[in-house]
Amino acid sequence: MAKPIVAVVGRPNVGKSTLFNKIAGKRIAIVEDEPGVTRDRIYTEVEWLNYKFTLIDTGGIEPESEEIIPAQMRRQAELAIETANVIVFMADGKQGLTASDREIADMLRKSKKPVILVLNKVDTKEQSPHYYDFYEIGLGDPIEVSSALGLGIGDLLDEIAKNFPDGAGEDYDEEVMKVAIIGKPNVGKSSIINKILGENRVIVSDIAGTTRDAIDTPFTDGEDQYVFIDTAGIRRKSKIKEYVERYSVIRSLAAVERADVCLLVIDAKEGITEQDKRIAGFSHENGKGLIIVINKWDLIEKETNTMNQFTKDIRQELSFCEYAPILFVSAVTGQRLMKILDKIKFVANQNAMRIPTGTLNEVIGEAVLLNQPPSDKGKRLKIFYGTQASVKPPTFVLFINDKELMHFSYQRYIENRIRENFGFEGTPIRFIHKEKAGGDK
Ligand SMILES: Nc1nc2c(ncn2[C@@H]2O[C@H](COP(=O)(O)OP(=O)(O)OP(=O)(O)O)[C@@H](O)[C@H]2O)c(=O)[nH]1
Numbered sequence: 001m002a003k004p005i006v007a008v009v010g011r012p013n014v015g016k017s018t019l020f021n022k023i024a025g026k027r028i029a030i031v032e033d034e035p036g037v038t039r040d041r042i043y044t045e046v047e048w049l050n051y052k053f054t055l056i057d058t059g060g061i062e063p064e065s066e067e068i069i070p071a072q073m074r075r076q077a078e079l080a081i082e083t084a085n086v087i088v089f090m091a092d093g094k095q096g097l098t099a100s101d102r103e104i105a106d107m108l109r110k111s112k113k114p115v116i117l118v119l120n121k122v123d124t125k126e127q128s129p130h131y132y133d134f135y136e137i138g139l140g141d142p143i144e145v146s147s148a149l150g151l152g153i154g155d156l157l158d159e160i161a162k163n164f165p166d167g168a169g170e171d172y173d174e175e176v177m178k179v180a181i182i183g184k185p186n187v188g189k190s191s192i193i194n195k196i197l198g199e200n201r202v203i204v205s206d207i208a209g210t211t212r213d214a215i216d217t218p219f220t221d222g223e224d225q226y227v228f229i230d231t232a233g234i235r236r237k238s239k240i241k242e243y244v245e246r247y248s249v250i251r252s253l254a255a256v257e258r259a260d261v262c263l264l265v266i267d268a269k270e271g272i273t274e275q276d277k278r279i280a281g282f283s284h285e286n287g288k289g290l291i292i293v294i295n296k297w298d299l300i301e302k303e304t305n306t307m308n309q310f311t312k313d314i315r316q317e318l319s320f321c322e323y324a325p326i327l328f329v330s331a332v333t334g335q336r337l338m339k340i341l342d343k344i345k346f347v348a349n350q351n352a353m354r355i356p357t358g359t360l361n362e363v364i365g366e367a368v369l370l371n372q373p374p375s376d377k378g379k380r381l382k383i384f385y386g387t388q389a390s391v392k393p394p395t396f397v398l399f400i401n402d403k404e405l406m407h408f409s410y411q412r413y414i415e416n417r418i419r420e421n422f423g424f425e426g427t428p429i430r431f432i433h434k435e436k437a438g439g440d441k
């Protein structure tokens with residue numbers, strides 16, 4: 001199930017980043033626990049009580065000139081309205097209500113999304129002297145916090161959780177393949193979508209289990225049901241230039257959260273960029289199926305080895321998602337474009353594949369025989385048995401004698417053996433290690 005998305009908006013300097021960092025806590029300290037995965041501060045995964053959500057920082061308003069602030073704030077609010085399930089609107093409890101606050105509040109109220117009004121910088125037990133002024137903007141009772149001191153954050157998180165929509169993210173039936181088409185601006189995402197939809201596919205306005213807004217495009221191909229997620233966002237162009245990059249990253253993140261399979265579209269002329277790595281990282285970390293689509297292949301002058309060389313470069317740049325199949329296509333000539341749907345279906349199935357425990361343990365047993373587990377100070381790693389606990393992504397629990405003894409390289413070896421035997425092409429695989437007493441002599 002996709003996690004709800006929460007966005008924080010507000011004027012420059014009210015303390016949005018401070019709140020973000022407070023909630024993100026230690027997790028924001030860029031941890032490279034997997035080589036090659038690019039992380040950044042645009043979003044963080046939050047766990048609060050039984051809830052999990054993604055907090056996004058729509059930030060980035062540079063208060064260079066007073067005139068452009070309102071325009072940028074409107075854009076920021078639009079972004080939050082389009083992508084978030086719950087919006088936290090932050091104002092400054094010391095400074096009080098301002099004209100820009102009123103303007104943004106109007107937009108947020110009209111959006112009909114749940115909005116939580118937060119007054120920041122209330123650093124003592126005393127209520128903000130401006131507290132009652134904020135009733136005027138019609139966003140309900142303000143919640144007072146001090147992001148700097150960490151006061152009131154628990155109450156705020158409770159309030160956020162209360163506003164999650166019922167069954168957030170469970171919008172389509174299980175058999176509908178949800179596809180996010182992600183990538184930088186101008187790489188050809190909408191051209192690909194249009195071309196695929198143009199080829200005799202039936203665009204349906206109603207699909208099993210949906211009550212969705214018009215941002216998605218559901219369609220069928222024979223018996224198969226698909227939905228391209230957030231196609232509206234792809235077609236709309238952002239007006240404010242500085243926003244384009246960040247906007248498309250946040251947009252991609254929101255789409256990835258809801259998808260089963262992500263198509264990462266790359267411009268063949270440009271190759272892999274930092275932003276592509278970051279977006280591929282979202283897909284990987286969220287356990288989604290991933291297909292790399294190299295578009296505009298018609299523009300590349302080809303020699304014998306061009307495709308191999310490209311593949312090599314991609315594997316090197318995106319080493320953490322080696323499992324992703326690569327397709328070389330052209331939305332203009334239509335070359336190999338129709339292979340995309342087959343690949344999506346294939347990868348969606350791989351992402352949801354379940355291996356029976358018996359078969360899995362045969363493979364693990366054989367792997368252990370072929371390549372002895374590592375040992376440290378005379379103690380050797382033992383894998384007692386494994387079982388697949390869940391799908392999307394396939395997650396395996398390995399019962400072992402000592403977690404300390406399971407090294408990354410051995411884990412990788414087991415993963416490779418599992419992939420060789422069962423495939424799992426296009427999907428990340430996760431492992432959970434559980435220590436179990438016994439048999440350890
Ligand atoms: N007294 C007090 N100051 C705070 C609090 N939270 C943030 N600040 C201060 O307010 C200033 C702005 O904080 P930021 O978190 O950078 O604000 P922002 O809203 O992210 O600003 P932009 O990035 O410009 O949009 C900093 O000097 C913070 O130290 C608070 O709870 N109490």
Ligand SMILES: Nc1nc2c(ncn2[C@@H]2O[C@H](COP(=O)(O)OP(=O)(O)OP(=O)(O)O)[C@@H](O)[C@H]2O)c(=O)[nH]1
Pocket residue numbers: 184185186187188189190191192234235236237295296297298299329330331332333
């Ligand atoms: N030569 C060539 N041009 C292409 C191909 N695919 C797209 N283009 C061109 O690239 C430009 C951008 O294509 P779009 O489909 O709008 O790209 P997008 O990724 O949806 O762009 P944003 O909406 O900005 O995110 C257009 O001028 C297309 O005609 C291709 O396969 N070959």
